[in-house]
Structures are given as C-alpha cells and as structure tokens.
Amino acid sequence: MRLGEIRRRLRLQAALEGAVRGAALAALGLAVGVAIARGRGGAPPVRDLAALMFLGTAAGAAARGARRITLTRCARIADAALDGQDRLLSALCLDAAEPSPFARALRADAIRRVEVLVPGAAVPARRPAGLSALGLAGLALAAAALVPGASHAARIAPLAVAVEPRRPLPDGALDSEREAARDAVSEAARLGDERLAALAGELDRTLRRLADGKLNDGAALDLLRALEARTTEAARDARRDGLAAEAAARALEASGETRAAGSALAQTGAGTGDDARAREALGASAAAHPAETARALTAAAQNLAGAAESGGDAPGSESKEGPRRLEREAQNGGSAGSENGAPRAGDPETRHLEQLRRDLDDAAAACRSGDASCRSGAEDRAQDLARLGRQGAARDALQRLQRTAEQVRARIGRGELRQGDTNAMRSFGRAARGAEAPTGTGSDSDGDQTGGDDRAGESDAQGKSSEGGAGARARKPGSDEGQGNGNGNGAEAAAASAAFGTEGGDAPSREEAGTGNGIGHQPGGPPLGARAAESGPAAGSEADVPIADGAGPGRAEVIGTAAGHGFATRGYARMFGDYAAAVEDALGTTAVPEGKRYLVRRYFDLIRPRPDGRTSRSHP
Amino acid sequence: MSAPRPSDLDGDAAAVTAGVAAFRSDVDRLLGEIGRRLVGQHDVAGAVVAALLAGGHVLLEGVPGLGKTLLVRTTAAAIDLTFSRVQFTPDLMPADVIGTNLIVDDAGGRRFEFQKGPIFAHVVLADEINRATPKTQSALLEAMQEQSVTVGKQTYALPPPFFVLATQNPIEMEGTYPLPEAQLDRFLFKLRVESPTGAELHQILDRTTGVEGEATEVVLGRDRLLEMRALVRRVPVARPIQDFVVRLVEATHPARTPLGEVKRFVRYGSSPRGAQAVILGAKIEALRAGRFAPSFADVRRVAIPALRHRVLLNFDGEAEGITSDVLVERLLAALPEMP
Numbered sequence: 001m002r003l004g005e006i007r008r009r010l011r012l013q014a015a016l017e018g019a020v021r022g023a024a025l026a027a028l029g030l031a032v033g034v035a036i037a038r039g040r041g042g043a044p045p046v047r048d049l050a051a052l053m054f055l056g057t058a059a060g061a062a063a064r065g066a067r068r069i070t071l072t073r074c075a076r077i078a079d080a081a082l083d084g085q086d087r088l089l090s091a092l093c094l095d096a097a098e099p100s101p102f103a104r105a106l107r108a109d110a111i112r113r114v115e116v117l118v119p120g121a122a123v124p125a126r127r128p129a130g131l132s133a134l135g136l137a138g139l140a141l142a143a144a145a146l147v148p149g150a151s152h153a154a155r156i157a158p159l160a161v162a163v164e165p166r167r168p169l170p171d172g173a174l175d176s177e178r179e180a181a182r183d184a185v186s187e188a189a190r191l192g193d194e195r196l197a198a199l200a201g202e203l204d205r206t207l208r209r210l211a212d213g214k215l216n217d218g219a220a221l222d223l224l225r226a227l228e229a230r231t232t233e234a235a236r237d238a239r240r241d242g243l244a245a246e247a248a249a250r251a252l253e254a255s256g257e258t259r260a261a262g263s264a265l266a267q268t269g270a271g272t273g274d275d276a277r278a279r280e281a282l283g284a285s286a287a288a289h290p291a292e293t294a295r296a297l298t299a300a301a302q303n304l305a306g307a308a309e310s311g312g313d314a315p316g317s318e319s320k321e322g323p324r325r326l327e328r329e330a331q332n333g334g335s336a337g338s339e340n341g342a343p344r345a346g347d348p349e350t351r352h353l354e355q356l357r358r359d360l361d362d363a364a365a366a367c368r369s370g371d372a373s374c375r376s377g378a379e380d381r382a383q384d385l386a387r388l389g390r391q392g393a394a395r396d397a398l399q400r401l402q403r404t405a406e407q408v409r410a411r412i413g414r415g416e417l418r419q420g421d422t423n424a425m426r427s428f429g430r431a432a433r434g435a436e437a438p439t440g441t442g443s444d445s446d447g448d449q450t451g452g453d454d455r456a457g458e459s460d461a462q463g464k465s466s467e468g469g470a471g472a473r474a475r476k477p478g479s480d481e482g483q484g485n486g487n488g489n490g491a492e493a494a495a496a497s498a499a500f501g502t503e504g505g506d507a508p509s510r511e512e513a514g515t516g517n518g519i520g521h522q523p524g525g526p527p528l529g530a531r532a533a534e535s536g537p538a539a540g541s542e543a544d545v546p547i548a549d550g551a552g553p554g555r556a557e558v559i560g561t562a563a564g565h566g567f568a569t570r571g572y573a574r575m576f577g578d579y580a581a582a583v584e585d586a587l588g589t590t591a592v593p594e595g596k597r598y599l600v601r602r603y604f605d606l607i608r609p610r611p612d613g614r615t616s617r618s619h620p
Numbered sequence: 621m622s623a624p625r626p627s628d629l630d631g632d633a634a635a636v637t638a639g640v641a642a643f644r645s646d647v648d649r650l651l652g653e654i655g656r657r658l659v660g661q662h663d664v665a666g667a668v669v670a671a672l673l674a675g676g677h678v679l680l681e682g683v684p685g686l687g688k689t690l691l692v693r694t695t696a697a698a699i700d701l702t703f704s705r706v707q708f709t710p711d712l713m714p715a716d717v718i719g720t721n722l723i724v725d726d727a728g729g730r731r732f733e734f735q736k737g738p739i740f741a742h743v744v745l746a747d748e749i750n751r752a753t754p755k756t757q758s759a760l761l762e763a764m765q766e767q768s769v770t771v772g773k774q775t776y777a778l779p780p781p782f783f784v785l786a787t788q789n790p791i792e793m794e795g796t797y798p799l800p801e802a803q804l805d806r807f808l809f810k811l812r813v814e815s816p817t818g819a820e821l822h823q824i825l826d827r828t829t830g831v832e833g834e835a836t837e838v839v840l841g842r843d844r845l846l847e848m849r850a851l852v853r854r855v856p857v858a859r860p861i862q863d864f865v866v867r868l869v870e871a872t873h874p875a876r877t878p879l880g881e882v883k884r885f886v887r888y889g890s891s892p893r894g895a896q897a898v899i900l901g902a903k904i905e906a907l908r909a910g911r912f913a914p915s916f917a918d919v920r921r922v923a924i925p926a927l928r929h930r931v932l933l934n935f936d937g938e939a940e941g942i943t944s945d946v947l948v949e950r951l952l953a954a955l956p957e958m959p
Contacts, residue, residue: 072860076958079915085906090858090913101632102856105640106912108633 002114002122003088006074009123015065017128022060024130026053027137035144081122082113168213178207180404187397195238196394199231199401207408217412218598224412228405235398237349240307242392244353247303248360248385255296257289258282261382262296268389275386279379286367286378293378294367300385301360304353356384413605566610573609580604636912639851644910646848647673649839653698657836658687659827660820664811665691666908667901667925668785672699673848674900676808677764677784679749679799679929683791686813687824692745692785697836699845701742701781706760708752710795714759718769719776734771739763742779742842746786750796760784761803781845801888801932808897809922810929855903856913862899864957865919869895871951872931879954882947885937890930897926916957924948 030049075088082088091110094103184200187193206223209215215223245265252262264278286293363377562572583604587597647669654665664680668691671678680688689705696703706717719737723730738744739760746760763769764784768777786807788799804810816824827833840848871877873889882889901922902914909918924945931944 072958084915084917085909085911086858086861086915086917087911087913089860090856090915093858093860094856094913100854100856101636102854102912104633105636106856108637109912 002117002119003071003074003078005119006077006122007069007071009119010069010074010077011065013123013126013128014067014069015061017130018064019057019061020128020130020134022063023053023057024134024137025060026056027134027141029056031137031140031144034141038144078114078117078122081117087113169211174207174211174408177404177408178204178211180400181207184397184401184404187394191390191394191397193391193394193397195234195391196397196401199227199234199398203227203231203401203405210408210412216594216598218594218601221409221412221598221601224405224409228402228409231398231402231405235395235402238392238395238398240349240353240392241388242395244304244307244356245385245389245392247307248300249389251299251303252282252296254299255292257292258285258296261285265382265385265389268386268393270389270393275383275390278386279382282382283375283379286363286375290367290370290374293374294364297360297364297367297378297381301357301364304360305357356381356388359384410605410608413602413608562609563607567607568610576604576607576609580608636854640907640910640912643848643851643907646840646844647908650695650698653837653839654691654694657694657833658691659823660816661687661691661813664813665695667809667811667922668692668695670901670904670908670922671808672781672783672845673852673904674808674897675781675849676897676900677786677806679804679807679810680785680787680813681790681810682787682813683789683815686815688785688787688813689745689747692743694836696743698838699742699840700838700842701783701845702779703743703745704738704741705745705747706738707747708749708756710751710753712752712756714756717756717759718763719771721771732772734774734776736776737769739769740776740778742781742783744782744784746784748789749786750788750798752797754797754800757797757799757803760786761806764806781842781849804929805891805893807929808900809925811925852900852903852907855906857899857903858913860958861902861914861916861919864916864955865895865898865902867955867959868898868919868923868951869927871955872927872948877951879947879951881942881950885933885940885942886931886947887934887937888932890927894927894930898923901926920952923952 030052034049071092072089075092076086078088079086087106087110091103091107094100095107181200181204184196185204188195188197188200203224206215206220206227210217210220245268249262249265252258252265254262258281261278261282264274264281268275268278282293285296359377360381363374363381365371366377367374558569558571558575562569567576583600586592587600592600650669651662651665654669655662658665668678668680672695682688692705693703695701706712715737717737718739719735721732722735724733744760749757749760759769763778763782767780767782768775770776788796869890869892871879871889872882872886872894874883874886877883877886877889898919899914902918905918905921906912906914927948928944931947933942933944937947
C-alpha cells in the first residue's frame with residue numbers, strides 16, 4: 001500500500017538527514033583533532049580522516065534511518081497530501097478498534113482515496129536539514145587543516161598578572177625600617193608617650209609580618225597607608241602640644257618668680273626635663289608669690305590658647321583673641337578647617353588644650369584670691385604642662401615614624417622588597433630619577449631674553465602652571481622672556497629666566513624659539529642668560545611660563561613630559577593628584593580583587609610624582 | 621491493510637455510505653431553504669442546524685434586528701416543526717412558560733386540567749432570556765435538560781425533537797439577570813450573530829421591503845430529523861482526534877493548561893459537556909462534508925462555539941479585555957494535534 005511507500009521515503013529522508021548531521025559532527029570533531037595535532041607539531045593522516053568522516057556519516061544515517069516510523073505518522077502525511085481531513089488516520093485507527101459499518105465505509109473511502117495518492121507528492125524530496133551545519137563544519141576542518149599555525153616555540157607566553165605569593169622577604173630587606181621602628185619604641189618609652197609607643201609597635205609588627213611573608217604586599221600597603229595617616233595626625237597633634245607647652249613655658253619664664261618653673265618646663269618640652277622639678281618649682285612660687293604666680297599662670301593660659309588656636313603656625317602668639325576663639329569653636333563645634341594643621345574645634349586634642357587653659361585660669365584665680373588650693377593647683381598645672389611638653393617632644397619621633405611607613409610603602413610599590421623584581425625596578429627607578437634626563441649646561445648668553453618688563457614685577461596671576469600656555473616649557477627655548485609683555489610677576493619670570501637659561505642645552509636651535517608672552521612674578525634674574533651660565537648643569541626641566549593666548553599643553557603632553565623627566569614636574573604632580581584621588585575613590589567603593597588592587601596601587605606608586613629636587617626653580 | 625474495492629462493501633457499509641450522502645443532501649437542502657429566507661448568517665444557520673441535529677440547544681447573542689427570530693422560525697417551518705416564541709420579561713413567571721393547572725368545569729364536574737405553556741413546541745425561541753428572573757430561567761433550563769416539565773405531581777414529556785434557541789442582547793445589560801454558569805453549560809453552542817455586510821443589507825432590503833416572498837417550504841420531516849440525529853450518534857471518532865478534544869478541554873482549566881494566558885485569566889475551564897459538544901459538532905461537520913469520521917479540522921471548526929461560554933474568565937481576564945474566544949483560539953494554536 002501507499003503508506004508503506006511513504007514510510008520508505010520517510011526512512012530514506014531520515015537516513016539522509018542523519019548522514020548529513022553525522023558528517024557535520026564528524027567534521028567538527030576532526031577539525032578539533034586536526035587543530036590539536038597540528039598544534040603539537042604532528043600531521044593528521046588523510047586516510048584516517050576520510051575513514052572517520054565515513055564512519056560518522058554512516059553512523060548518523062544508521063541512527064536516524066533506524067528510527068521507528070509509525071503508520072499513524074505516514075497516514076497523517078498522506079492525509080495532508082490528500083485533503084487534510086484525516087480520512088486515512090481515522091480509517092487506520094478505527095479499522096482495528098471498531099468493526100462497525102461506519103468503520104468499514106470509512107476504510108473503503110480511505111482506500112479509494114489513497115490509491116490516487118502519489119507517494120512522491122506526499123513525501124517530496126527536500127534538502128536534508130543540517131547542510132549548513134555540515135558546511136560550517138567542513139570549513140572548520142579545512143581551516144584547521146590548512147591555516148598555518150604558530151609553532152610551539154614561537155608562542156608568546158601570555159603576560160600573567162598574578163598576585164604575588166606570600167613569601168618571606170630576603171634577609172635584611174627591612175632592617176633599616178625595623179630599626180627605625182624600634183628606635184621609636186625606645187623614644188616612646190623614654191618620653192612616656194603611649195601614642196608613639198602604640199604607633200611604633202604597630203609599625204614594627206607590620207614590618208615583621210611583612211618580612212616573614214605573613215602579609216601580602218596589597219594588605220601591607222593598606223596597613224601602612226592607614227598607619228601613615230594616623231602617624232601624620234599624631235605628629236600634627238604633637239606639634240600643637242609642643243608649641244602650646246613652649247608658649248606656656250615662655251610665659252612662666254617671663255616672670256622672675258616663676259622663671260625656675262618655666263625653665264624646668266622648657267627642658268621637659270625638649271625631652272630632657274623632669275616633671276617633679278617643674279612641679280616643685282611652680283608650687284614653691286605659688287606659695288611664696290601667689291599674685292605673681294597668678295599673673296604668670298594667666299599669661300601661660302593665654303599663650304597656650306593662642307598657640308593651640310593657631311595650630312602651631314604662630315607660636316608664641318599672645319593674642320587675647322585666642323582664648324575666646326578657642327572657646328567659641330569649642331562651643332560651636334566649629335567649622336574651622338583642619339587643613340594645614342589648623343585646630344579643629346571639637347577634636348579631642350583641642351578639647352584637651354581648652355581644658356588645660358581653663359585649669360590654668362582656675363589655678364590663677366585661686367592664687368589671685370589667696371585660696372589655699374593655690375599651691376596644689378599650681379603643682380597640678382605644672383604636671384599637666386610637663387606632660388604636654390613630653391607629648392610635644394614626641395613630634396620628631398612621630399615624623400620619623402611617618403616617613404618610615406611612607407618609605408616602606410614606596411619600596412613595596414616599587415617592588416624593591418621582592419628579589420625577583422629588583423632588576424626591573426632598578427631600570428625604572430633609574431628612569432624615574434631622571435638619569436637619562438638631559439643635563440644641559442646650556443648657556444643663555446646667547447639667549448635673547450630681555451626680561452626687562454618682567455623684572456618690573458607686575459604681578460599677573462596667569463599661568464603659574466605649566467599648563468599655562470604654549471611655550472611655557474623652558475625647554476622650548478626662545479624668547480619667552482624677551483618678548484614678555486610685562487604681565488608676569490617677578491618670581492615666575494625669574495624662574496622662567498633661570499630655567500630658560502639652564503635649558504639652553506636642551507634646545508639645539510634658537511629657531512625653536514617660542515612666541516609666548518613671558519609672565520613673571522618676581523624680579524627677573526640676570527638678563528641674557530648671565531645667571532644661567534652660573535647655574536651649571538640644568539636641573540630645571542620646567543618653567544611655568546604661560547602665554548597670553550592661553551593655549552597650553554594637554555594632560556597627555558604633561559604626562560609625556562613628566563615621564564621624560566622622571567615624573568618630577570610640578571604640573572604632573574597636580575595632575576597625578578587628580579588621578580590618584582579618582583583611583584582611591586574607585587578602589588574604596590568598588591569590589592576589586594586584592595591582586596588587582598595591589599597592581600593598581602603599585603602602578604600609581606611607581607608613577608607618583610618625585611620630589612622636585614632636580615627641577616630648577618632657582619630664584620635669583 | 622488490504623485494498624478492497626468500493627464494490628466490496630457489505631450491505632451495512634453501503635447503507636452507511638448512502639445514509640451519509642442523504643444526510644449531506646438533506647442538510648444542504650435545509651440550509652438552502654433557510655438561506656432563501658435569511659440573508660447571510662451562513663455560519664450561524666449552519667451551527668443552529670448542527671445543534672438541532674445534535675439534540676442540543678443554542679444560545680444566540682446579538683443585537684436586535686439581525687434575523688434571529690426569522691432564523692428560528694424558518695428552521696422550524698422548513699422541518700415542519702411546531703414553533704413558539706416566548707418574550708422573556710422580568711415579570712414572566714414559570715407558569716407562563718411551562719403552563720399551569722386550571723379548574724375545568726364540565727359535565728363530569730370540576731377538575732384540574734393542565735394548560736400547556738409555550739414550551740410545549742418543537743422549537744422554542746426564548747427571546748432575551750436574560751431579562752427573566754432566575755426562577756423563570758430555571759424552569760426553562762430544566763425543561764431543556766430533562767426534555768420534560770413537572771407541574772404538581774405530574775410530569776409531561778416534551779415532544780421530540782425539542783429545541784430551544786435562546787437569545788440575549790449583549791448591549792442592554794441593565795435590569796437583566798445574566799445566566800449562571802451552570803445554565804450556560806446546558807447550551808450546546810453559543811453563537812454570536814454579527815451585523816450583515818453592505819451587500820447582505822441590500823439583499824435584506826430587497827426582500828423585506830417589496831412584495832412578500834414565498835412561504836417557507838418544508839424540506840424535512842420530523843421523522844427524518846430524528847433519523848438524522850440517530851445517524852450523527854453512530855459516527856465513530858478516531859482515538860487521536862478524541863484525544864485532541866480531551867486535551868483541548870483539559871487545557872481550558874487553569875490547573876492543567878500548558879498555556880500561561882489560561883492560567884492567568886481563566887477561573888473555570890470547560891465541563892465534560894464542552895467535550896461532548898465539540899465531538900458532536902465535529903461529527904456533524906464530518907457528515908455535512910460527506911465524510912464518515914470527523915477530522916482535526918472539524919474539531920477546530922466547532923471548538924469555539926462549543927467552548928466559548930464554558931470558559932469562564934476571572935477578574936484579571938475581564939479587566940484585561942480578554943475574551944474566551946481568544947483563549948480558545950490560542951489553545952487551538954498551541955496544542956499539537958498529536959503529541
């Protein structure tokens with residue numbers, strides 16, 4: 001019957017489709033195999049490939065062709081080719097199940113119709129599915145077989161960015177820093193300064209863990225950065241304490257009756273005094289000369305408040321405004337900025353100083369009124385002032401501690417602590433120190449600077465920075481100064497003049513002369529490069545000489561120039577701050593893996609601005 | 621399967637073949653006669669005749685003036701059936717529909733005599749059924765289901781074939797009593813009567829505003845109608861097709877459907893009566909096409925009128941403006957005919 005023919009055609013189609021898919025899979029697998037074999041330097045045998053292809057094709061055809069094809073499916077296909085009314089399907093299903101007259105009539109009807117059915121129309125030949133896959137697989141196989149691959153030896157190992165393993169540092173790698181930390185511990189013990197002792201101990205522990213390999217570099221950087229910040233703050237507070245204590249001691253020394261106490265306190269502030277001696281001296285003074293002692297204590301309170309209020313910037317200030325302002329800030333919670341070490345109202349140190357000032361005032365009042373507590377109060381205040389002086393005496397140790405932490409951080413950043421990085425860092429460090437920087441000894445004697453207008457010293461704020469304008473670079477020799485229009489203030493003009501002179505060697509030709517309008521800020525140096533001849537080797541690589549038209553180098557130029565000068569240009573330092581702040585901000589708010597965090601910080605440490613020691617900013 | 625020639629058919633099979641051919645011819649004549657009086661509405665007329673042949677009842681939904689009454693009256697007249705029309709109003713009482721016992725005083729004395737209501741007809745047009753109270757609706761719907769009415773202690777059988785065609789106006793819903801779901805289920809099909817097209821409207825005007833045409837001819841007798849009903853019941857259904865109907869009806873239930881929209885918008889799916897309606901309708905479709913068994917296409921053709929009033933939407937479905945027609949269409953598109 002026709003259904004059998006339909007089934008055969010369906011099976012043939014399925015087998016063909018299976019063959020195509022099998023061939024596609026075989027080709028894909030062979031492509032992978034060939035690629036691997038070629039990668040290992042071998043050559044795949046063609047006969048084996050052909051055999052595998054044949055096997056894959058045959059397997060696919062057999063797998064699909066052997067699938068069961070039901071008569072119901074054939075009937076549906078035949079029905080679809082007839083009139084879509086499922087006559088054959090119904091006849092097939094009802095023929096066995098229901099031998100009713102209706103079923104017999106249905107069967108006769110189905111047979112009559114299927115006789116006119118052409119199996120080829122029911123199952124038309126069609127393109128087997130999977131041909132496109134076969135084509136792609138064939139292409140992949142051809143590519144794997146024909147495209148030349150890099151040899152094993154020619155491969156470049158990918159640059160591995162790995163977190164440095166924790167391993168002990170080489171012996172002696174941190175000896176100097178640990179010695180500094182131990183010195184700070186000793187100093188803290190001598191001064192009795194717990195704050196210094198704690199910070200020094202923490203640094204020592206960090207260094208020990210780092211040396212033992214118990215701390216990776218990224219974590220160490222974080223710890224050191226935090227420690228550095230705390231040490232800096234402690235040093236600032238110590239400086240205030242010291243200045244405040246010195247001011248108070250001076251006030252006491254100013255009076256004949258309390259001079260002995262003042263001297264004792266001054267020695268205490270220098271780290272050599274004795275608390276008991278100061279206490280005894282001031283107590284004796286209070287007992288013998290209460291009125292004079294009261295005046296001295298009042299003066300000491302005022303001096304202390306003044307010193308505290310100025311944050312040490314104006315030591316010895318005896319302004320009477322000081323105590324009032326200190327009080328006001330303490331009461332208001334103050335909005336005074338803390339920049340530049342200025343006291344912040346409300347911080348513990350400010351409160352402590354304010355308390356001490358009040359205590360001094362109270363003691364003075366007691367002595368002035370002849371109160372019995374005059375002596376004891378004076379002794380206690382002497383004790384307080386001595387303690388304050390000792391805290392102030394720790395400022396140098398704290399600063400050394402801060403520098404030590406900074407130094408270790410820098411060394412970690414440069415990778416100096418790791419033996420394997422030493423060589424790489426050495427070359428970079430050489431570049432960073434500007435070893436390759438030009439050391440021109442150019443003479444400005446042939447320069448055509450005149451600079452006369454600049455020396456007039458008319459100040460114009462334009463262009464203190466190197467971004468100020470084209471021609472701002474001293475290494476762009478020319479007549480910046482010479483054509484200056486006198487808008488600059490003397491300082492900058494002088495710098496420009498000097499730099500111009502020293503950079504003469506860097507300028508091979510006077511034809512490169514800039515056309516900028518030199519602007520100085522101070523009286524200019526000797527014109528026509530006379531001073532440059534004295535300045536010897538060019539230390540300067542930058543002169544912030546703006547031009548009137550405002551055009552200046554972009555950031556890329558600034559960075560490029562800075563890289564060529566050991567990252568020691570001033571413009572670069574400012575720009576670096578922007579980027580570093582953005583990076584710290586991003587690292588602080590983003591989940592960055594520790595290894596990557598370390599890489600970023602290390603990179604920024606490597607390119608951090610260097611001290612401006614080489615930059616010629618020589619003033620006349 | 622061997623290949624017997626048509627001439628090899630036995631007597632029963634030959635009779636079946638002849639019976640199917642006669643069925644098709646009679647239905648065509650009936651529809652032709654209806655079409656001679658009714659302009660357009662071919663699908664509605666075909667479905668009404670199918671319901672009549674299946675022994676079911678039809679709920680027609682459409683605005684007034686679309687020829688619903690004419691359709692029913694013509695159908696009844698063409699089959700030589702008695703016809704009655706009941707205009708349902710809020711004050712209509714059950715006795716007004718099914719009849720009541722009256723006291724009759726004659727020579728034998730006084731006695732109760734049952735006075736039949738308009739329901740005692742072969743074809744009953746329940747016009748605007750949703751305007752009557754539920755009590756009256758129930759009286760009619762009980763008769764539809766039981767094919768009999770009970771008054772007092774006496775049960776009266778309704779004359780076969782008993783065919784109810786109810787209408788409801790989908791626009792004027794104020795002061796109506798929508799049919800409960802259980803009563804909607806009693807209707808084999810729910811048909812929507814659409815407005816005529818422009819060409820059909822021309823024909824309507826030509827036929828109704830001129831000289832009155834010829835009366836409806838009787839093309840079928842009542843007995844022939846009953847024979848045709850019996851033939852419908854004998855039509856076999858192949859298991860794959862019945863399986864498709866079962867899966868379709870099951871898929872109208874939110875808990876068993878593969879279609880997300882049904883899960884989301886349907887409150888209740890179709891009852892088994894829905895499957896019965898689909899199968900019966902498919903059988904009649906097959907016979908009308910001169911075939912001996914329904915096909916998947918027949919099922920698809922009757923599925924919507926048979927299921928649309930049995931798929932009840934939930935609040936989300938109503939709020940989203942989903943119709944049960946759309947859901948049944950999606951089910952028909954989504955369900956494979958043979959899994």
